[in-house]
Amino acid sequence: MEDTLRSPNAMLSTVSVDCVIFGYFENMLSVLVRRESVPFNNQIIEEWKLPGNHVLRNEDINATAARILKEQTGLEGIYVKQFWVFSDPDRLKKRPQDYEWVKPRLKDDRVLTVGFYSLINIDSIDNTQLIEVAKWVNTNEVKELMFDHNEVFEEALKKLRYDLLHEPLVFELLPEKFTLTQMQKIYEAIFNTTYDKRNYRRKINKMPYLIPLNEIQTGVSHKPARLYSFDRNVYEKTRTERFDFRV
Amino acid sequence: MEDTLRSPNAMLSTVSVDCVIFGYFENMLSVLVRRESVPFNNQIIEEWKLPGNHVLRNEDINATAARILKEQTGLEGIYVKQFWVFSDPDRLKKRPQDYEWVKPRLKDDRVLTVGFYSLINIDSIDNTQLIEVAKWVNTNEVKELMFDHNEVFEEALKKLRYDLLHEPLVFELLPEKFTLTQMQKIYEAIFNTTYDKRNYRRKINKMPYLIPLNEIQTGVSHKPARLYSFDRNVYEKTRTERFDFRV
DNA sequence: ACAAAAGTGTTTTGGGTACACCCATGT
DNA sequence: ACATGGGTGTACCCAAAACACTTTTGT
Numbered sequence: 001m002e003d004t005l006r007s008p009n010a011m012l013s014t015v016s017v018d019c020v021i022f023g024y025f026e027n028m029l030s031v032l033v034r035r036e037s038v039p040f041n042n043q044i045i046e047e048w049k050l051p052g053n054h055v056l057r058n059e060d061i062n063a064t065a066a067r068i069l070k071e072q073t074g075l076e077g078i079y080v081k082q083f084w085v086f087s088d089p090d091r092l093k094k095r096p097q098d099y100e101w102v103k104p105r106l107k108d109d110r111v112l113t114v115g116f117y118s119l120i121n122i123d124s125i126d127n128t129q130l131i132e133v134a135k136w137v138n139t140n141e142v143k144e145l146m147f148d149h150n151e152v153f154e155e156a157l158k159k160l161r162y163d164l165l166h167e168p169l170v171f172e173l174l175p176e177k178f179t180l181t182q183m184q185k186i187y188e189a190i191f192n193t194t195y196d197k198r199n200y201r202r203k204i205n206k207m208p209y210l211i212p213l214n215e216i217q218t219g220v221s222h223k224p225a226r227l228y229s230f231d232r233n234v235y236e237k238t239r240t241e242r243f244d245f246r247v
Numbered sequence: 248m249e250d251t252l253r254s255p256n257a258m259l260s261t262v263s264v265d266c267v268i269f270g271y272f273e274n275m276l277s278v279l280v281r282r283e284s285v286p287f288n289n290q291i292i293e294e295w296k297l298p299g300n301h302v303l304r305n306e307d308i309n310a311t312a313a314r315i316l317k318e319q320t321g322l323e324g325i326y327v328k329q330f331w332v333f334s335d336p337d338r339l340k341k342r343p344q345d346y347e348w349v350k351p352r353l354k355d356d357r358v359l360t361v362g363f364y365s366l367i368n369i370d371s372i373d374n375t376q377l378i379e380v381a382k383w384v385n386t387n388e389v390k391e392l393m394f395d396h397n398e399v400f401e402e403a404l405k406k407l408r409y410d411l412l413h414e415p416l417v418f419e420l421l422p423e424k425f426t427l428t429q430m431q432k433i434y435e436a437i438f439n440t441t442y443d444k445r446n447y448r449r450k451i452n453k454m455p456y457l458i459p460l461n462e463i464q465t466g467v468s469h470k471p472a473r474l475y476s477f478d479r480n481v482y483e484k485t486r487t488e489r490f491d492f493r494v
Numbered sequence: 495a496c497a498a499a500a501g502t503g504t505t506t507t508g509g510g511t512a513c514a515c516c517c518a519t520g521t
Numbered sequence: 522a523c524a525t526g527g528g529t530g531t532a533c534c535c536a537a538a539a540c541a542c543t544t545t546t547g548t
Binding site for chain 2: 087
């Protein structure tokens with residue numbers, strides 16, 4: 001038993017990772033939730049939670065998050081970032097139905113969880129094979145989730161908004177080649193606002209790592225837009241202490 | 248044994264908290280480190296580390312951090328904030344001497360640690376009874392620490408600088424009543440820069456939660472400065488989404 | 495009187511914001 | 522020809538930054 005607990009693939013019983021997986025498509029920011037069947041009051045009720053899992057003995061928490069992403073979406077190489085630890089000793093016991101569900105799955109009822117958010121780009125979503133029990137929910141329409149997962153989700157959204165203004169995260173949500181309007185609409189969706197096109201582009205033009213390509217959109221029934229790409233090398237070289245992605 | 252492991256005060260063997268305790272005095276930002284005697288190559292060598300401890304079964308991680316603060320400094324009610332989880336499976340084994348020291352103290356050699364930083368104000372430092380094995384080190388003169396503690400410290404400093412520009416953290420380092428020059432010098436020390444006094448004060452004057460008192464400095468051999476205090480209620484009421492403490 | 499830090503205004507520059515029209519393409 | 526989104530310039534306002542002297546106190 002001791003040997004099993006210490007094997008490289010053993011789960012750490014008191015530490016888990018929960019993932020808030022964001023995807024942007026159809027001009028909306030969505031989050032991935034999965035359905036669980038919960039026995040409660042002699043019935044089976046349907047509940048929703050964020051995907052999560054325990055940390056394995058031989059992996060760091062980024063690897064745990066990547067593993068969860070792979071399980072839920074089939075995708076690899078997705079951007080993941082830890083944002084907060086949730087450690088209330090009673091976080092699994094707030095609602096009796098949650099605890100009924102979780103009890104048989106746990107070695108220990110004290111579990112700290114590290115919240116991660118991750119960003120899936122439009123191209124990847126096209127190819128995503130979601131597992132059957134998962135679905136995308138608009139971030140403005142998230143219902144009650146199990147455990148403290150509403151709090152985890154809200155904190156993730158706050159952190160995402162914060163980080164979007166200070167790091168080149170928006171490119172994780174965009175395809176390799178994108179138009180400036182696509183980029184603008186992501187900010188508008190995530191911050192629930194609108195920007196003036198001319199002012200937005202003036203700001204964009206100051207970003208030397210945004211490379212205009214000699215390519216234009218195809219298949220649109222209006223003037224085709226120029227495509228751009230993000231050059232991470234230029235970004236790394238030109239970034240400054242107080243860099244700011246506000247738009 | 249099982250019963251002991253599950254008792255409310257049992258330690259969670261795979262989760263710890265490490266604290267980067269910042270104090271500002273003598274115009275310098277310092278960090279608290281503690282000395283450990285490490286048996287290595289048949290000698291006892293002296294090493295330094297950040298104060299830390301395991302999370303107890305019945306406490307959340309903020310309580311763990313507060314407990315560590317109390318142990319090291321005797322102080323309670325100090326500002327603490329989690330900033331990052333360090334989860335490399337080999338983080339305790341990078342140097343053999345570290346592992347020699349830690350091995351007899353652990354139930355499990357896989358320990359994730361949640362990094363916290365905390366801020367101690369000038370008044371508190373006057374009253375602090377540091378434990379004998381602890382000392383303050385200027386943040387520009389931190390030597391090699393045990394485990395991954397240099398990385399923990401560097402990340403804490405980055406996060407502190409970031410947060411100082413976006414939250415009213417500077418007041419955690421100041422006494423209840425302070426002068427504008429005291430406040431300015433903290434920013435100058437932490438960001439290794441200088442500010443123009445007039446521009447600095449113009450910015451300060453736009454902060455309605457900075458309350459000028461009808462009191463002045465005493466015991467100084469020059470024109471005494473006016474004292475100010477921070478009104479958290481006014482701050483909470485007037486803060487905006489994009490609030491900015493940049494100075 | 496001198497030393498030491500407190501306190502105070504003006505000018506210039508650049509960025510933020512508000513605002514309206516023509517262009518290129520597909521149908 | 523029409524519908525659709527692409528793409529562009531100007532004027533105003535405010536914030537940031539550069540810059541120097543007078544005031545008040547203790548010694």
